[in-house]
Amino acid sequence: MIIFVVNCGSSSIKYQLLNMNGEQVLAKGLIERIGMEGSVLKHTPTGKYTVDISAEIPDHSVGIQMALDALTNEEYGVIDSMDEIDAVGHRVVHGGERFTDSVLISDDVLNGIEACAEIAPLHNPPNLYGIKACMRLMYNTPQVAVFDTAFHQTMPKVAYLYGLPYEMYVKYGLRRYGFHGTSHKYVAQQAAEMMGEHMSDLRFITCHLGNGASIAAIKYGKSIDTSMGYTPLEGLVMGTRSGEIDPAIIPFLMEKENMNAQQIDDYLNRRRGILGISGLSSDFRDLESAANRGDERSQLAIDIFAYKVKKYIGGYVAAMGGVDAIIFTAGLGENSPFMRDKICNGLEYLGTRIDPELNKLRGKQMEISIKRARVKIFVIPTNEELVIARDTLNICRRIIKL
Numbered sequence: 001m002i003i004f005v006v007n008c009g010s011s012s013i014k015y016q017l018l019n020m021n022g023e024q025v026l027a028k029g030l031i032e033r034i035g036m037e038g039s040v041l042k043h044t045p046t047g048k049y050t051v052d053i054s055a056e057i058p059d060h061s062v063g064i065q066m067a068l069d070a071l072t073n074e075e076y077g078v079i080d081s082m083d084e085i086d087a088v089g090h091r092v093v094h095g096g097e098r099f100t101d102s103v104l105i106s107d108d109v110l111n112g113i114e115a116c117a118e119i120a121p122l123h124n125p126p127n128l129y130g131i132k133a134c135m136r137l138m139y140n141t142p143q144v145a146v147f148d149t150a151f152h153q154t155m156p157k158v159a160y161l162y163g164l165p166y167e168m169y170v171k172y173g174l175r176r177y178g179f180h181g182t183s184h185k186y187v188a189q190q191a192a193e194m195m196g197e198h199m200s201d202l203r204f205i206t207c208h209l210g211n212g213a214s215i216a217a218i219k220y221g222k223s224i225d226t227s228m229g230y231t232p233l234e235g236l237v238m239g240t241r242s243g244e245i246d247p248a249i250i251p252f253l254m255e256k257e258n259m260n261a262q263q264i265d266d267y268l269n270r271r272r273g274i275l276g277i278s279g280l281s282s283d284f285r286d287l288e289s290a291a292n293r294g295d296e297r298s299q300l301a302i303d304i305f306a307y308k309v310k311k312y313i314g315g316y317v318a319a320m321g322g323v324d325a326i327i328f329t330a331g332l333g334e335n336s337p338f339m340r341d342k343i344c345n346g347l348e349y350l351g352t353r354i355d356p357e358l359n360k361l362r363g364k365q366m367e368i369s370i371k372r373a374r375v376k377i378f379v380i381p382t383n384e385e386l387v388i389a390r391d392t393l394n395i396c397r398r399i400i401k402l
């Protein structure tokens, strides 16, 4: 069974082709600068060199066709023809309240994803371009949508309702949805496997710390709370996103800095966060080296980030009445011993401590807490593509008996 996994952003497409016999990645690729000058496809067959293909890529449809051409290319392709692809799995950012799990895409599902675009105007439209392009180019191949929000649909009302009139929730769907669901779910499953137990017996706090960052409380297999909200802007201070702020700051800034609604949204999403505090960079690698050289604002940005993560961990321990493991994942969580140490320093009251030697390792699945710690700490590289491929396989097997 061969599955094509597609993740369309506004100007990019990430893809992987997986053989689900042994869950092997056959090839992966990245298309950037769609609709701009200098667009390029970087295609990597597993175990071989990356091929850079520069071409005019005016839209996602052309991009998907190029990816399929690369996958079937005589020289660097990995399959002989598109017909070898059994199913396509699409990452879709927002599934609203309707999509509580991955689904086989039909016209009705397409309409549902389109309806969610109102709450996710930046994310869902490009996801839809990708789905429609694949449906056109591979019209006999089943397509499955896997939603970033679905895993968090188990949150109870106490966790997802804002202090706004209830009618605003009913009328506009104004509530917390949460994101990075496939990542939180994957690392929790992996941790349960490493502990030799079932997720349904364990309480996890999963820290997805990348450029976008969120934390989830996963109690007995279900997400019961997460730090992102109606949009990915809520929660932790992030690379370029402010995270939670007093809402009264928004009209204040709009007036003082002469910004309209669109401009303030852009300001809080793209130019604040760690970048805004440090005035230097949204990348923690830059901040760590600047802080080592004595740059105070870079140090402050690091301290604020770690403090916020620690506060969420404390909050989620309280929400779940305890915790069995804390898991770090995504760019920063997987690769920064310094940040992991800073976050966990002071959590000894929980019955855990980082082992400094184990914590030096980067980017591989491992336990980094001291021996016999009551609460374990894991680093688990995320693999959202694999979750999408697994869900696609399961749905195709179950519904269309592929």
Ligand code: ADP
Pocket (backbone or CB within 6 Å): 209, 210, 211, 212, 239, 282, 283, 284, 285, 288, 330, 331, 332, 333, 335, 336
């Ligand atoms: P996203 O998918 O949200 O764009 P990633 O999960 O790829 O983000 O994470 C990217 C971020 O991870 C970078 O901006 C950087 O801050 C951080 N990062 C990656 N590698 C390292 C490292 N070796 N040390 C510290 N931070 C790192």
